[in-house]
Amino acid sequence: MMKSFLAEDGARLxxxxxxxxxxxxxxAGFTRCSRDFDYLARHLPDVRLIxxxxxxxxxxxxxxxGTYNLMQETRDAIALLDxxxxxxxxxIGSSRGGLVGMMMAFTxxxxxxxxxxxxxGPVMAREGLMRIGTYIGVEPAVPTLEEIADRMPAAMPGFENVPELRWEQETIRRYVQTSHxxxxxxxxxxxxxxxxxxAAPAGDAWPLFEACAxxxxxxxxxxxxxxLSLAVADAMLARRPDMIRVDVPDRGHTPFLDEPEVLEAIGQWLERCGHGEQERPHLMVASL
Structure with a gap:
């Protein structure tokens, strides 16, 4: 059940x-919302998921x-914790959410x-960002969610061997059906x-990553x-050899987070974050 609070500027979040x-x-990512973590949530016992x-x-x-920027979203995340x-x-941050996480570590x-x-990561490929930009704010040209679900595989480059049901689930997380x-x-x-x-000059985000030391x-x-290129991921690991890393096959930007190898890695990461004091949580790996 969703609740709400007021941010510092009075916005209801x-x-x-x-x-x-x-x-x-x-x-979640730039145009996404909390429902992106539905897949992961069912595998997370002994966690207070916010x-x-x-x-x-x-x-x-x-x-x-003017308010949809990294600094404001970082302040909002801290305000929620407050x-x-x-x-x-x-x-845990997907795409834009990960940048907010790094900014929280920095500030x-x-x-x-x-x-x-x-x-x-601290460097994101402009080509991929431009691809994402082709559909931000663009109203769908088809009238039903069913038609969007049919087109979803072609609209999601890099995703392979994804069950039809998952595309239906993704559709209702990305679009809203109305009477119109x-x-x-x-x-x-x-x-x-x-x-x-x-349009702004590219900044150096490596200090944000280094703040996670x-x-x-x-x-x-x-x-x-x-x-996120292989070269950037390798550079991140070179700077943080202790970083848990998983490269997810058949996935583009971004993995769903309930892939078996991702769940295993998240279990290890949660243990390092504090579950080491308890029995390591069992993440229930279900078939996709």
Missing amino acids: AYCDAGEGLPLLAL RLDSRGRGESQWTGA HLGVARAAI ARERVIGLCLNDV GVTLPYDPELRTAYEMAM GLPLMLARGVNSDV
């Missing part, structure tokens, strides 16, 4: 807080392109227990925010990803 144990803050709909996405308030009275949390390290990055057709579950002004970010760190990378 939605979140889900379920379970008990290690606080685990889940942050999922945020970033502003402009999911059930959170639309606040305009609202819940959570001093420190492990963070508020005392709030971060560990960081799991899902197909994101299919619409987007986020503010179309995210496209303006994306264009502003792409000493924190339990994990990286899941889609083998076929066009956003």
